[in-house]
Amino acid sequence: MNETNHPTVKEFILLSLSDYPKLETILFVLILWMYLIILLGNGVLITATIYDSHLHTPMYFFLSNLSFLDICYTTSSVPLILDSFLTPKKTISFSSCAVQMFLSFAMGATECMLLSMMAFDRYVAICNPLRYPAIMSKTTYVSMAAGSWMAGAIDSIVQTSLAVQVPFCDANVIDHFVCEILAVLKLACGDITINVLSMMGSNLIFLVIPLISISISYIFILATILRIPSAEGRRKAFSTCSAHLTVVIIFYGTIFFMYAKPKAKDSFNSNKQDIIDKFISLFYGVVTPMLNPIIYSLRNKDVKTAVKTMLSQKCFTKKI
Numbered sequence: 001m002n003e004t005n006h007p008t009v010k011e012f013i014l015l016s017l018s019d020y021p022k023l024e025t026i027l028f029v030l031i032l033w034m035y036l037i038i039l040l041g042n043g044v045l046i047t048a049t050i051y052d053s054h055l056h057t058p059m060y061f062f063l064s065n066l067s068f069l070d071i072c073y074t075t076s077s078v079p080l081i082l083d084s085f086l087t088p089k090k091t092i093s094f095s096s097c098a099v100q101m102f103l104s105f106a107m108g109a110t111e112c113m114l115l116s117m118m119a120f121d122r123y124v125a126i127c128n129p130l131r132y133p134a135i136m137s138k139t140t141y142v143s144m145a146a147g148s149w150m151a152g153a154i155d156s157i158v159q160t161s162l163a164v165q166v167p168f169c170d171a172n173v174i175d176h177f178v179c180e181i182l183a184v185l186k187l188a189c190g191d192i193t194i195n196v197l198s199m200m201g202s203n204l205i206f207l208v209i210p211l212i213s214i215s216i217s218y219i220f221i222l223a224t225i226l227r228i229p230s231a232e233g234r235r236k237a238f239s240t241c242s243a244h245l246t247v248v249i250i251f252y253g254t255i256f257f258m259y260a261k262p263k264a265k266d267s268f269n270s271n272k273q274d275i276i277d278k279f280i281s282l283f284y285g286v287v288t289p290m291l292n293p294i295i296y297s298l299r300n301k302d303v304k305t306a307v308k309t310m311l312s313q314k315c316f317t318k319k320i
Contacts, residue, residue, distance in 0.1 A: 009172040016084035028085040041293030042067035052306035058141040070289035073107035097179040102160040110152030116210035122241040123217040254284035
């Protein structure tokens with residue numbers, strides 16, 4: 001086999017925002033605080049879901065999965081981002097880059113599937129409440145969550161395997177905070193048609209189809225809510241899915257803007273677009289996971305009650 005079919009680089013250099021050192025200092029502090037909030041907020045949600053028996057339902061099972069995923073997703077990239085801010089030119093080995101790329105892609109794909117499963121759960125709960133216990137049995141919702149994790153991992157294995165096989169020649173400078181797959185593929189010096197086609201297929205399966213599924217679910221949910229005679233009943237029904245809908249809009253909005261927008265062709269606009277891409281990736285990679293527990297906590301009385309009960313009992317135990 002020809003050696004040009006193999007990558008010739010042993011490590012990559014992450015540029016981060018090396019041209020803006022003052023901005024890096026500010027972002028380092030902000031992202032560190034956001035990461036701590038992510039760990040605390042999602043950790044509290046998971047603990048409350050396990051601790052309170054009233055939250056042992058499919059809805060909160062999916063929510064705890066989403067919280068755990070957000071912790072894994074940010075942990076796979078945020079420490080590397082923070083490190084890149086401290087080092088003007090951060091180097092990362094080829095294998096470490098591949099692992100980080102795999103983890104980030106797997107978590108992103110899994111979240112798309114989990115949000116779709118959560119929408120289906122809300123659809124059954126609101127549109128078919130009498131059949132909800134039978135349809136969303138423990139075996140069903142555990143299988144749905146496990147299937148989401150497996151699908152995300154398989155997709156990431158495929159995309160990462162294809163990405164590490166492309167020839168990079170001497171290009172090893174990634175104009176990004178982390179080993180983001182699109183930024184890595186920009187360095188390829190060979191044909192990446194198969195990668196492009198594979199990414200298109202992945203976007204269809206993990207972005208378009210779940211979004212269509214979510215949209216259909218909420219069309220039926222909205223139609224059902226509008227048929228509820230009392231205003232209080234409509235408010236309660238909508239409150240059970242408003243937090244999830246908010247998270248979907250934020251997550252899919254940034255993801256589609258990142259992966260479905262046209263790319264700039266001239267060098268000036270391309271450089272400007274690269275900076276925009278970096279900040280968009282920071283938004284859906286750090287800001288969104290931070291907002292998720294806040295949104296679910298503020299918009300959900302059950303979660304707030306469970307957290308208050310858990311904290312009050314722990315404080316009472318300490319006093320004793």
